[in-house]
Amino acid sequence: MDKPTITIYDVAREASVSMATVSRVVNGNPNVKPATRKKVLEVIDRLDYRPNAVARGLASKKTTTVGVIIPDVTNMFFSSLARGIDDVATMYKYNIILANSDENSQKEVQVLNTLLAKQVDGLIYMGHVITDEVRAEFSRSKTPIVLAGSIDPDEQVGSVNIDYVEAVKAATTQLIQDGNKQVALVTGSLKQPINGEFRLKGYKAALNEAGLAYDDSLVFETEYSYNAGLKTFKQLQKAGATAAVVGDDELAVGILDGALDAGVSVPDEFELITSNNTKLTEMTRPQITSIDQPLYDIGAVAMRLLTKMMNKEDIDAKTIMLGFDITKRHTTK
Amino acid sequence: MDKPTITIYDVAREASVSMATVSRVVNGNPNVKPATRKKVLEVIDRLDYRPNAVARGLASKKTTTVGVIIPDVTNMFFSSLARGIDDVATMYKYNIILANSDENSQKEVQVLNTLLAKQVDGLIYMGHVITDEVRAEFSRSKTPIVLAGSIDPDEQVGSVNIDYVEAVKAATTQLIQDGNKQVALVTGSLKQPINGEFRLKGYKAALNEAGLAYDDSLVFETEYSYNAGLKTFKQLQKAGATAAVVGDDELAVGILDGALDAGVSVPDEFELITSNNTKLTEMTRPQITSIDQPLYDIGAVAMRLLTKMMNKEDIDAKTIMLGFDITKRHTTK
DNA sequence: AAAATTCAGTAAAACGCTTGCATTGCTATT
DNA sequence: AATAGCAATGCAAGCGTTTTACTGAATTTT
Numbered sequence: 189m190d191k192p193t194i195t196i197y198d199v200a201r202e203a204s205v206s207m208a209t210v211s212r213v214v215n216g217n218p219n220v221k222p223a224t225r226k227k228v229l230e231v232i233d234r235l236d237y238r239p240n241a242v243a244r245g246l247a248s249k250k251t252t253t254v255g256v257i258i259p260d261v262t263n264m265f266f267s268s269l270a271r272g273i274d275d276v277a278t279m280y281k282y283n284i285i286l287a288n289s290d291e292n293s294q295k296e297v298q299v300l301n302t303l304l305a306k307q308v309d310g311l312i313y314m315g316h317v318i319t320d321e322v323r324a325e326f327s328r329s330k331t332p333i334v335l336a337g338s339i340d341p342d343e344q345v346g347s348v349n350i351d352y353v354e355a356v357k358a359a360t361t362q363l364i365q366d367g368n369k370q371v372a373l374v375t376g377s378l379k380q381p382i383n384g385e386f387r388l389k390g391y392k393a394a395l396n397e398a399g400l401a402y403d404d405s406l407v408f409e410t411e412y413s414y415n416a417g418l419k420t421f422k423q424l425q426k427a428g429a430t431a432a433v434v435g436d437d438e439l440a441v442g443i444l445d446g447a448l449d450a451g452v453s454v455p456d457e458f459e460l461i462t463s464n465n466t467k468l469t470e471m472t473r474p475q476i477t478s479i480d481q482p483l484y485d486i487g488a489v490a491m492r493l494l495t496k497m498m499n500k501e502d503i504d505a506k507t508i509m510l511g512f513d514i515t516k517r518h519t520t521k
Numbered sequence: 522m523d524k525p526t527i528t529i530y531d532v533a534r535e536a537s538v539s540m541a542t543v544s545r546v547v548n549g550n551p552n553v554k555p556a557t558r559k560k561v562l563e564v565i566d567r568l569d570y571r572p573n574a575v576a577r578g579l580a581s582k583k584t585t586t587v588g589v590i591i592p593d594v595t596n597m598f599f600s601s602l603a604r605g606i607d608d609v610a611t612m613y614k615y616n617i618i619l620a621n622s623d624e625n626s627q628k629e630v631q632v633l634n635t636l637l638a639k640q641v642d643g644l645i646y647m648g649h650v651i652t653d654e655v656r657a658e659f660s661r662s663k664t665p666i667v668l669a670g671s672i673d674p675d676e677q678v679g680s681v682n683i684d685y686v687e688a689v690k691a692a693t694t695q696l697i698q699d700g701n702k703q704v705a706l707v708t709g710s711l712k713q714p715i716n717g718e719f720r721l722k723g724y725k726a727a728l729n730e731a732g733l734a735y736d737d738s739l740v741f742e743t744e745y746s747y748n749a750g751l752k753t754f755k756q757l758q759k760a761g762a763t764a765a766v767v768g769d770d771e772l773a774v775g776i777l778d779g780a781l782d783a784g785v786s787v788p789d790e791f792e793l794i795t796s797n798n799t800k801l802t803e804m805t806r807p808q809i810t811s812i813d814q815p816l817y818d819i820g821a822v823a824m825r826l827l828t829k830m831m832n833k834e835d836i837d838a839k840t841i842m843l844g845f846d847i848t849k850r851h852t853t854k
Numbered sequence: 855a856a857a858a859t860t861c862a863g864t865a866a867a868a869c870g871c872t873t874g875c876a877t878t879g880c881t882a883t884t
Numbered sequence: 885a886a887t888a889g890c891a892a893t894g895c896a897a898g899c900g901t902t903t904t905a906c907t908g909a910a911t912t913t914t
Binding site: 526528529530540541544547548574575577578579580581 | 869
């Protein structure tokens with residue numbers, strides 16, 4: 189009852205040519221006479237032959253599959269990247285194995301290993317932080333790797349980002365120019381380079397240029413969630429902040445709602461700029477001004493870079509910084 | 522310079538046993554003397570041997586990989602399902618190949634074929650509608666398939682859902698009990714069974730039970746987007762609706778904002794119940810009352826069902842309906 | 855017209871693993 | 885002591901491709 193799987197060999201026999209010839213027509217190798225090609229294609233069609241990619245992978249040592257490690261698909265920031273990755277992957281005939289890591293180093297290492305065991309041709313890693321264990325795995329393998337939306341302090345592997353220093357600097361400067369003397373910075377863990385290093389640096393640079401003193405009671409380290417935002421607003425108020433640059437959209441929505449709940453008028457009494465420009469920023473009232481990171485593009489460019497690496501093409505630069513904008517909405521004056 | 526890939530054969534030689542034995546210890550086959558096992562494991566460790574899953578796949582005809590077809594990862598509804606799927610998949614040692622389809626039948630067929638070529642052990646399909654072409658592909662292959670969050674009119678393949686008829690009925694009834702005589706239904710294309718068949722049925726049933734006449738000028742067919750919601754509110758107002766059951770959260774946020782923009786007070790002058798209970802519903806002011814579909818669970822259960830099918834276990838029921846709730850927030854009285 | 859080159863195609867060796875079957879020692883049974 | 889039974893291994897045949905040589909034939913060059 190099980191239909192016997194039909195193989196390249198069957199096609200060869202039916203078309204009375206060798207397997208090699210069938211393989212050539214399947215792979216578009218030009219070294220085959222049009223008449224033969226046609227004959228083979230007919231048989232393929234008649235037999236409903238479908239090449240077995242696993243066998244092909246074993247023989248050719250290529251799987252046309254790339255591994256993608258993502259903290260959580262459910263997070264818009266990452267799913268936007270993922271969408272860019274998948275679209276470009278499809279364009280170049282690759283498929284994606286998607287694995288959620290929850291930014292858990294142990295899971296990451298584990299998943300990395302199964303991905304490598306599955307012989308993926310390349311890897312894209314998303315996540316805010318790269319632990320030493322993960323870095324160790326990276327260097328242990330010679331599979332090309334690109335980081336999407338996270339910083340590579342070592343520049344060992346490829347990476348695609350925006351210039352977080354400049355982005356936060358621009359946002360902060362804008363808030364200062366609106367007349368705020370007490371601009372807060374609200375981010376995730378300062379242990380993550382993106383926050384503790386880059387964003388903080390941009391923030392300080394802006395203060396400095398404006399001749400304002402840095403005050404670390406205006407820097408808030410919190411979790412990226414709506415509820416954390418709600419709570420954070422109270423602290424912001426206590427600290428006397430009249431504006432904030434926020435590292436995550438959900439968090440920003442929480443802060444906004446915290447302000448509204450407290451009867452604080454936005455943007456008149458409190459201004460807000462967030463960082464990721466996800467759809468969320470348009471769904472609140474007032475809509476939230478945001479640094480516009482081209483998330484989809486970061487993913488797309490990362491995947492494109494990876495294709496080049498897998499192809500052993502020359503790479504101009506392993507680290508690519510995309511431009512950013514600030515999309516003005518209604519949480520700033 | 523390229524390290525030679527080290528194979529099971531190398532391990533066998535170094536441990537002076539046969540490949541078969543190494544294979545056995547790698548696969549946890551009990552038929553190995555503890556002493557031998559230990560020796561082999563040591564060599565594996567020393568040589569840093571990593572089994573090649575592609576070769577394994579070819580030999581065993583199992584890839585421990587399942588294909589997942591998703592309309593758009595960027596959509597919270599689907600990404601929630603996907604997260605459930607991935608978590609359960611991981612639990613059962615499967616990986617997921619994720620492919621975005623944009624609900625485009627042609628892409629779906631294409632992706633389905635490459636997935637099958639890659640010899641996935643099973644497939645999970647998400648999408649509101651199953652075109653004939655897709656259905657044809659489904660029946661052409663004997664790979665197990667489960668639909669997650671979409672209806673299978675034919676019951677040919679497995680599927681996991683909630684009871685949309687009852688859910689919409691409950692929501693509509695609630696709105697009627699709040700005193701609304703003009704309750705609207707706002708969904709996506711009525712051509713999709715979930716809308717034109719199930720939701721509409723539930724809606725009519727509720728009206729009927731309440732002794733209200735069905736009026737098709739209160740049924741709105743639109744796109745699932747924030748902007749569509751904004752526009753739709755105006756039509757709702759024109760039609761004299763004082764409440765609405767909405768099929769998508771982004772859409773609902775649009776309608777809510779449309780109401781607020783028009784100076785209509787929610788829920789006093791207009792009530793709203795949405796369908797997917799994504800995080801979005803908590804991020805608006807007022808927060809939106811929603812049918813609570815256990816999205817994560819639908820994904821998880823779908824994947825669990827698929828594992829059973831892949832394992833050729835007995836299945837109690839191919840079609841599974843999960844329970845739902847209505848989470849009351851502040852767009853209803 | 856002979857030699858060189860290109861074209862089409864063949865045969866068979868990988869690719870790295872699983873697995874059914876055969877084999878080898880042992881221990882337990884008679 | 886002979887035999888059966890079993891646990892532990894080894895052997896080798898696949899799995900379905902790609903790819904490397906290689907071979908004739910046809911075409912071009914000299």
